[in-house]
Amino acid sequence: MAVICADSLAMLPSRAVHIGHQVDTLHATTSMCSSCDEDEAMCTAEEHLAIKEIGGELASGYGEITVGGLLTLGTVLKLGPNDVFVDCGSGNGRAVVQAARDFGLKRALGIEFATSRHERAVALGKPEAAVSFLQGDCADMIRWTEGGELSDCTCAYANNKLFDDLLNARLKACFEECASLRCVAAFTPWPGGLTGFAEPVEVRCETTWSQASPVYVYERRNALLPSWWSGEVEGALVALLLVVVWNVVAAT
Numbered sequence: 001m002a003v004i005c006a007d008s009l010a011m012l013p014s015r016a017v018h019i020g021h022q023v024d025t026l027h028a029t030t031s032m033c034s035s036c037d038e039d040e041a042m043c044t045a046e047e048h049l050a051i052k053e054i055g056g057e058l059a060s061g062y063g064e065i066t067v068g069g070l071l072t073l074g075t076v077l078k079l080g081p082n083d084v085f086v087d088c089g090s091g092n093g094r095a096v097v098q099a100a101r102d103f104g105l106k107r108a109l110g111i112e113f114a115t116s117r118h119e120r121a122v123a124l125g126k127p128e129a130a131v132s133f134l135q136g137d138c139a140d141m142i143r144w145t146e147g148g149e150l151s152d153c154t155c156a157y158a159n160n161k162l163f164d165d166l167l168n169a170r171l172k173a174c175f176e177e178c179a180s181l182r183c184v185a186a187f188t189p190w191p192g193g194l195t196g197f198a199e200p201v202e203v204r205c206e207t208t209w210s211q212a213s214p215v216y217v218y219e220r221r222n223a224l225l226p227s228w229w230s231g232e233v234e235g236a237l238v239a240l241l242l243v244v245v246w247n248v249v250a251a252t
C-alpha cells in the first residue's frame with residue numbers, strides 16, 4: 001500500500017512526501033503530515049503505478065479541501081439547484097457529498113482513478129440521491145463530449161496540484177470542450193488561461209495542507225462581450241456612467 005500526501009508536498013521546499021512505503025524515487029517518511037488520515041489517503045501500489053502512467057509521478061498524492069474550504073469555494077462559485085458539479089479526482093468523495101448537501105445541487109459527481117478511493121466514495125455517497133461517482137480518468141475527453149456522463153456539468157472542480165503538465169493540459173481541453181460549464185475551479189492555473197473563460201480570480205480556501213490555499217476560479221465569458229471585458233472594466237464603466245449622470249443632473 002502506498003500513500004503520498006499533498007499536504008507534505010505543499011509544506012516542504014523539497015519533494016519529500018508522506019508515503020507509507022518507498023515509491024520509486026520519492027522519499028519515505030511518515031511524520032510530515034498531521035492532517036491526513038493515513039488509512040483513508042491510501043491507494044495501492046498498483047493504483048499508484050497506473051495513475052502515474054497518465055498523470056505523472058505525484059498524481060496519486062492525496063490531500064483534501066476541508067469543509068470550510070468547500071463552503072468558501074461553493075459560495076464564490078454560487079453553486080445552487082441548477083448546477084451539476086463535478087470533482088475531477090474526487091478521492092474519497094467528501095467534497096462531492098458535501099457540495100450536494102450544502103448547496104442543494106441538481107447533481108454532484110466525482111470521478112476518481114484509484115478504485116480503492118472510488119469505492120470509499122461510493123459508500124460515503126450512498127444515502128445521497130443527487131450524488132454519483134465514476135471510476136476512471138477525469139481527463140477522458142469522451143466523458144465530456146455530447147452524450148458523455150460529464151457533458152452536462154455546469155461547474156468543474158479539480159484539486160490538480162499534483163497532476164503533471166500533460167494531465168492538466170488534457171483536463172484543460174476537456175473543460176474547453178464542455179459547452180455547459182459555466183465555471184471551473186482549480187488549484188493549479190493554466191498559464192494561457194481557458195479558452196472561452198475570463199481570467200481567473202484567486203480565492204483562498206482551507207485545505208488539509210494549508211489554511212489558505214489559492215484556488216483559481218474561471219467563469220465562462222459572455223459570448224456577446226469582447227475578450228477584454230472583465231469585472232473591473234464593468235465596474236469602471238458603471239462608475240463613469242454615474243459621474244456623467246451626476247454632472248448632467250447638477251448642470252440642469
Ligand SMILES: C[S@@+](CC[C@H](N)C(=O)[O-])C[C@H]1O[C@@H](n2cnc3c(N)ncnc32)[C@H](O)[C@@H]1O
Nearest residue numbers: 055059063064065089090091112113137138159
Ligand atoms: C489531491 S486528491 C483530491 C481529493 C478531493 N478532490 C479534494 O479536493 O478534497 C487528488 C485525487 O486525484 C486522483 N487522480 C489523479 N489522477 C487522476 C486522473 N487522471 N483521473 C481521476 N482521478 C485522478 C488521485 O488518485 C487523488 O485521489
